[in-house]
Amino acid sequence: MKRVGEWLEIDIPVDWANNTVFHILTQKLGASKALIQKWNNTSAIMKNNHKADVNHQLIQDDQLCLHIFKEEDYGVIPEDHAIEVLYEDDHLLIVNKPAGIDTHPNEANQRGTLANGVAYYYQTCGLKIRVRHIHRLDRDTSGAVVFAKNDLAHSLLDQELQTKKIKRTYISIVNGRLSPPNGVIKKPIGKDRHHPTRRRVSPKGQSAVTHYHTEHYDQKKNLSVVSLQLETGRTHQIRVHLSSIGHPIIGDTLYGGDKKLLQRQALHAAMISLTHPISHKSIKVEATFPQDILSLLPK
The missing domain is CATH 3.30.2350.10 (Pseudouridine synthase)
Incomplete structure (x- = not known):
């Protein structure tokens, strides 16, 4: 699987062949039925450069493409404040939340949250994508927070969270x-x-x-x-x-x-570990301690 522009390209291997698009998306990628329906309704599924139906059969070396890197509204107001990035790729962003701010807005047009800062960070990186937090921390709790950068990663990480595969x-x-x-x-x-x-x-x-x-x-x-x-x-x-x-x-x-x-x-x-939703590699990230807690820890 690789990113090509706004699309995720999947070359169908021999052990995935002779199955429908729907089977590949649900059983091999783990996408939810609701997400697949959304993709189907928005022509976000392509097979060999042609629009694909979920019932289409795939053979070895077919190319299945998903339109998951398209431009989106941030969902929150971008706001310039420092973001400490702990890990990032095309699908995930993990940041170190400082104490004293909410993870995300709790009312319309709220500012000053971690999500506002993430939106600004995306903006400075030339990305226009929705800010999707996978979990949250209390306002005065600091540490690692995971964000998904597309709807597929969001769906799969939500599943990991529900099945307790994300360890914090x-x-x-x-x-x-x-x-x-x-x-x-x-x-x-x-x-x-x-x-x-x-x-x-x-x-x-x-x-x-x-x-x-x-x-x-x-x-x-x-x-x-x-x-x-x-x-x-x-x-x-x-x-x-x-x-x-x-x-x-x-x-x-x-x-x-x-x-x-x-x-x-x-x-x-302090630490979060998970299986990458696309590559399936193990990711383990540590968040540095804020100075107020660090001063109380044993030297």
Whole structure:
């Protein structure tokens, strides 16, 4: 598979031959039926330089082309602010989100978000494509965020996220010493009816599972550096779970954290690993720590 202008070209190998376009797109590429229908309706599928129907048969050395690199509206207002790129190719962009900004707008024409900065970055690179975030981080959480650069990558990465194939490792600094130092927190999370944005552990909430591992304990400061991985992606999951076991994240006043050392929650999405949706290569990216958290980590 290779990019040629606005098209993704696929030369049909012998083991893909004698199947329909629809079979190749669903079973070999993993595209969703909804996406294929969209391509079919917009003449975005070509076979040997001619418009193809999804029921067309393909033989060895046929050329199947998908119009996935076309110009699109950004979907957000481009805004000039620094973007730290951790990884980029024709299909993916992974950036290091700073603390203190939203991942994406929550209302029309909102500015100041990571997505606004990504749109501006695309603009400066001569790209006119939609800003598609695959997941999000809380406003005051820093770290790696993945964006898809076309609708095929978006569809496939969404599937990876749903099937838990995208692995994210967070680093947090919490009060106290965890006992046991490593473990799994399995507590359902629901909305707190007494607070508009807070979540809480609730028997009637959605299932939530967090794995944690103590990386370091500072006896003098009574602080632990903890790495965490999520099996589920509930709102505020790490923050709620750590608070529920008596070890709130420092700076996280919403869930009982102390602001003496930090003015925001000490939570950073430090690493992300995934399988590239097109090449199927393993990608592992680390996001550098912001200075406020770095100053609290052991030297």
